[in-house]
Amino acid sequence: MKSRLQKVSIIGLGLIGASIAAGLKQRGLAERIIAYDTNAESLETGISQAFIDEKADSVAACVQGSSLVVLAVPVLSIRDSLSQLKDVLLEKNRSGQAPVVTDVGSVKSTILKAANEIFGEHPANLVPGHPVAGSEKHGVEAADPDLFEKHKVILTPTAATDKDALALVEEMWQGLGARVMQMTAEHHDRVFAQTSHLPHLLAYALVDTLSVQGDSLEIFEYAAGGFRDFSRIAASDPVMWRDVFDANGEEVLNILDKYVDELSGIRSMIAEGRMDELEALFKRAKIARDHFSLIRENKGKRK
Numbered sequence: 001m002k003s004r005l006q007k008v009s010i011i012g013l014g015l016i017g018a019s020i021a022a023g024l025k026q027r028g029l030a031e032r033i034i035a036y037d038t039n040a041e042s043l044e045t046g047i048s049q050a051f052i053d054e055k056a057d058s059v060a061a062c063v064q065g066s067s068l069v070v071l072a073v074p075v076l077s078i079r080d081s082l083s084q085l086k087d088v089l090l091e092k093n094r095s096g097q098a099p100v101v102t103d104v105g106s107v108k109s110t111i112l113k114a115a116n117e118i119f120g121e122h123p124a125n126l127v128p129g130h131p132v133a134g135s136e137k138h139g140v141e142a143a144d145p146d147l148f149e150k151h152k153v154i155l156t157p158t159a160a161t162d163k164d165a166l167a168l169v170e171e172m173w174q175g176l177g178a179r180v181m182q183m184t185a186e187h188h189d190r191v192f193a194q195t196s197h198l199p200h201l202l203a204y205a206l207v208d209t210l211s212v213q214g215d216s217l218e219i220f221e222y223a224a225g226g227f228r229d230f231s232r233i234a235a236s237d238p239v240m241w242r243d244v245f246d247a248n249g250e251e252v253l254n255i256l257d258k259y260v261d262e263l264s265g266i267r268s269m270i271a272e273g274r275m276d277e278l279e280a281l282f283k284r285a286k287i288a289r290d291h292f293s294l295i296r297e298n299k300g301k302r303k
Contacts, residue, residue, distance in 0.1 A: 004067060004168055004171065005024065005029050005030040005031070005067060005068055005168070005171065005172055005175075006030065006031045006032070006066075006067045007030070007031060007033075007034065007065055007066045007067055007068075008024060008030040008032070008033050008034075008066060008067065008068045008069075008070065008172075009033075009034050009036070009056075009062045009063045009066040009068070009069045009070070009099070010033065010034070010035040010036075010062075010069075010070045010072055011035075011036050011037075011059055011062060011063075011069065011071050011072060011073060011081055012036075012037055012071065012072035012073035012074075012077075013036075013039070013042040013043060013045075013052070013072070013140050014037075014072060014073075014138060014139055014140065014237075015134065015135060015137065015138045015139060015142045015143065015144075015147075015237075016072045016104045016131065016134070016147075017035070017037075017070065017072030017073075017104070018042075018045075018046060018051065018139075018140040018142070018143035019142075019143050019144045019145065019147040020070055020072065020104075020148075020172075020176065021033050021035060021046060021051045021052050021143070022049075022143045022144065022145035023145040023147070023176040024051075024172070024175070024176070025050070025051040025052075026051075026145040027145075027175060027176070029175045029176075032053050032054070033051070033052045033053050033054075034052065034053065034054040034055070034056055034062055034066070035052045035054075035055060035056065035062065036055070036056040036057070036058065036059055036061070042139070042140040045140045045141065046140060049143070051143065051145075059081060059084040059085065060084060060088070063088050063099060064088075066099045067099055067100065067168070068099060068101075068102070068168060068172060069085065069088075069099050069100070069101045069102070070102055070103070070104065070172075071101065071102070071103040071104070071105075072103075073103075074105075074239060074240050075105040075106065075107050075110065075111075075240075075243045075244055075246075075247045076110075076243040076246060076247060077243075078103050078105055078110075078111055078114065079110075079114040079118070082101075082111075082114055082115060082118050082126075083118055085101060086118060086119065098125050099125065100125050100168045100169060101123070101125060101126050101127070102126075102127045102128065102169045102172075103128055103129060104129060104130060104131055105128075105247075106130050106192060106197075106244055106248075107189055107192075107244055107247040108128050108130065108154075108156040108185035108188045108189055109185045109186055109188075109189050109248075110247040110248070111128045111185070112128065112156075112158065112185050121160065122158045122160040122161070123160075124160055124161060124162040124165065125162055125165045126161070126165075127155060127157055127161060127165050127166050127169040128155065128157070129153060129154065129155045129156070129169060129173070130153065130154045130155075130156075130188065130192075131147075131148055131151065131152075131153045131173070131178065132152040132153065132154060132196075133148050133151035133152075133153075133178075134147075135147070136232050136233055136234075136235035136236050138236065138237040138240070146177070148173065148176040148177055148178040149176070149177035149178070150177060150179070151177075151178055151179070152178065152179050152180075152181055153173040153178040153179070153181070154181050154183060154188055155169060155170070155180060155181070155182050156183060156185040156188050157182065158185075189248050189251050190251050192248075193251035193254070193255050194255045197244055197245065197248060197251075197252050198252060198255050198256060198259065199233065200233050200234075200236065200241055200244075201245065201252065201256070203230055203231055203232075203233045203234040204241070206231060206234070207231050207234040266278065266281065269281070
């Protein structure tokens with residue numbers, strides 16, 4: 001069956017946008033891919049590596065005649081992109097349909113709020129999305145056509161979302177090898193504040209704490225695998241993560257306050273020599289982690 005992804009427009013050619021373009025191109029899922037980015041060098045790289053067919057000099061020019069528009073810009077930049085797309089989202093193209101628009105931001109409630117403020121409602125052809133995949137590497141040079149293979153993509157449609165628009169976005173992600181799931185924007189932001197945003201914050205804080213010490217080079221030189229694995233995400237794009245914490249600050253603070261209380265309790269256990277309590281905490285955490293690993297293993301066997 002012929003893909004409905006005819007002309008695909010990608011706004012923002014960083015890691016995620018470039019990987020989407022490269023994946024679509026490698027798999028032959030789109031007839032034509034056009035991109036816009038404020039960085040002209042990124043567009044030239046996309047052309048030279050042949051995962052985009054054309055570059056545009058504006059958002060408006062990029063999306064003309066497209067069947068699907070992907071907003072692959074930082075979370076707080078999506079509002080500006082939506083504003084520039086207002087006429088496009090409301091008008092029909094030559095095929096008689098307005099293009100479907102989706103995004104890749106890791107905070108969803110702020111996207112819905114921006115859309116409601118700009119359009120006065122949630123546009124039926126807007127399908128908010130979040131690919132749960134990435135890398136500490138960033139930029140167009142890190143493009144990976146297989147980045148989304150076997151990874152989750154969360155879509156957060158509303159009651160106003162058009163079913164055909166939702167199906168088109170699902171088709172794109174499934175074509176890239178991803179597993180598509182749905183949940184509300186509010187639930188998404190609460191879950192990812194705990195499972196993604198907080199860990200990134202802790203990694204940044206730990207690396208910053210150690211790096212300002214006089215013997216920081218020696219600490220990093222002798223760091224074991226656990227530190228390397230945990231601190232790896234502190235190499236992620238600082239601007240992107242600044243925007244994430246700005247957009248999802250309330251949910252992050254909720255879980256951060258609980259974590260700070262937990263750390264305070266652990267400090268007291270160590271300071272007061274309450275090692276039995278500390279061991280009990282470690283055991284609870286190990287049981288929870290082992291249970292999580294078992295669930296993942298069983299799910300993998302059923303596929």
